[in-house]
Amino acid sequence: MTPDPSSLPLALKVTFMVLAMVGNGIAVLMNTAMNSVNRSKIRQMATEENEVAIRLGNLLALPTDYRFTNRLLSYIFIVIGVYFALALPQHPILSALVYVTATITFSEYFTRKLAQQHSESIAMKLSALQKFFVIILKPFVVILTFIADVFLKMFRQETKIEYSGYSEEQVMSILESGQQSGAIKEEGKKMINSIFQFDDELAYEIMTPRTDVFLIDINDSTDEYLDELMELRYSRIPVCEDDTDNIIGILHIKDYLIKARETGFDKVDIRSILRKPYFVPETKNIDALFFELQIEKQHIAILIDEYGGFSGIVTMEDIVEEIVGDIEDEYDEQGHVINKIDDNNYYLDGNVYLSDLSEEININLESENSETIGGFIIDILGEIPEEGDENREVVFENYIFTILSVKERRIEKVKLHIEEPEKEISEDESEE
Numbered sequence: 001m002t003p004d005p006s007s008l009p010l011a012l013k014v015t016f017m018v019l020a021m022v023g024n025g026i027a028v029l030m031n032t033a034m035n036s037v038n039r040s041k042i043r044q045m046a047t048e049e050n051e052v053a054i055r056l057g058n059l060l061a062l063p064t065d066y067r068f069t070n071r072l073l074s075y076i077f078i079v080i081g082v083y084f085a086l087a088l089p090q091h092p093i094l095s096a097l098v099y100v101t102a103t104i105t106f107s108e109y110f111t112r113k114l115a116q117q118h119s120e121s122i123a124m125k126l127s128a129l130q131k132f133f134v135i136i137l138k139p140f141v142v143i144l145t146f147i148a149d150v151f152l153k154m155f156r157q158e159t160k161i162e163y164s165g166y167s168e169e170q171v172m173s174i175l176e177s178g179q180q181s182g183a184i185k186e187e188g189k190k191m192i193n194s195i196f197q198f199d200d201e202l203a204y205e206i207m208t209p210r211t212d213v214f215l216i217d218i219n220d221s222t223d224e225y226l227d228e229l230m231e232l233r234y235s236r237i238p239v240c241e242d243d244t245d246n247i248i249g250i251l252h253i254k255d256y257l258i259k260a261r262e263t264g265f266d267k268v269d270i271r272s273i274l275r276k277p278y279f280v281p282e283t284k285n286i287d288a289l290f291f292e293l294q295i296e297k298q299h300i301a302i303l304i305d306e307y308g309g310f311s312g313i314v315t316m317e318d319i320v321e322e323i324v325g326d327i328e329d330e331y332d333e334q335g336h337v338i339n340k341i342d343d344n345n346y347y348l349d350g351n352v353y354l355s356d357l358s359e360e361i362n363i364n365l366e367s368e369n370s371e372t373i374g375g376f377i378i379d380i381l382g383e384i385p386e387e388g389d390e391n392r393e394v395v396f397e398n399y400i401f402t403i404l405s406v407k408e409r410r411i412e413k414v415k416l417h418i419e420e421p422e423k424e425i426s427e428d429e430s431e432e
Helices: 010-036 039-047 051-060 063-085 092-117 119-125 127-136 138-154 168-181 186-198 226-232 253-263 286-296 316-324 354-361 373-381 423-431
Strands: 236-241 243-252 279-281 300-304 310-315 338-342 345-349 393-396 399-407 410-418
Touching: 010 063, 010 092, 010 119, 010 127, 039 051, 039 119, 039 286, 051 063, 051 119, 051 127, 051 286, 063 092, 063 127, 063 138, 092 119, 119 127, 127 138, 236 300, 236 310, 243 253, 243 310, 286 316, 310 316, 338 354, 354 373, 373 393, 373 399, 373 410
Parallel strands: 279 300
Antiparallel strands: 236 243, 300 310, 338 345, 345 410, 393 399, 399 410
């Protein structure tokens, strides 16, 4: 049977109330410190193999987990304190109200200020305790997150947990004002906006898909890939064995050239110089992935889909480009191209994203099944085009797509013609 708190000595009840207040303060302290800490500094410390920084960085990469955990902890301690306050012999309701007021005042004005002023040292010192609570309360956090998401979707609201300080909307409003006054350039505004979106993007959204990845099969002879290897000038190449889903390692070209100088290209044992591949699920958040790649000193991640198959790769450069824009060197080929001929005609690469196309030329193309213009055309066709299908036309509303090039069942080049709508004429003719 559960012991009756009213039967406990008064001193013990007060002790439990104080401990609960302290527990709530620690939960608020951890949450505020984690939200206020300089993430860039923690990442830098983590790359120097500081174990505490690595642990803290892993927690920071999953903000929903630690925030829900701390919030849940805070509620638990408040409930415990109120439970014992209501067991006090005199004026239990008033005692509970006073307790809640004192607890909120303590946490808001003392612990929160303390955490904001010393966020780094507090977050580092309490990282082990934070990790312990995250692990212990994980099942409850998952259930509560699911329930919250269901209710938010019912009311058509997005799940969004904000950092302390300025909200995203406030920052964007400040940026807008700064841009209008000339204090902030358009490029700066775009970069800051990209930082806000960084938390929400998943690896598969920025990956190079498997069909575009240059792979080497360990069983192939050197003559089968050497010319292409030298022409493409990639610094790291995924290596598979028998099957493209079976990635066995990453070949660093520097290692390959050093070995080739010793033995000659034909005698290089590629298996002996392979680096261990870094596998991640394709649904991993790119903020977390960026931190992991830094810690593991990796430059390329192999993405795995829900069925365990190889779906694509993401490099450190891909992630950085999400913030600063395209980083091109002298070896980069122009990709995802939209070439304007005139206001009604464009040449497009098949891998141009529908969102980029809509933004670039102000047209509205949406599809639930595809993300690129090539996939969109295949969706309309209802079949996969083959080599020889060049000059085939596909019509969607007032857009005419002409397939210019097909390679390995993928649409490489497309011409887009936009017909001017003849709304009033067609309506009059139909009435007659």
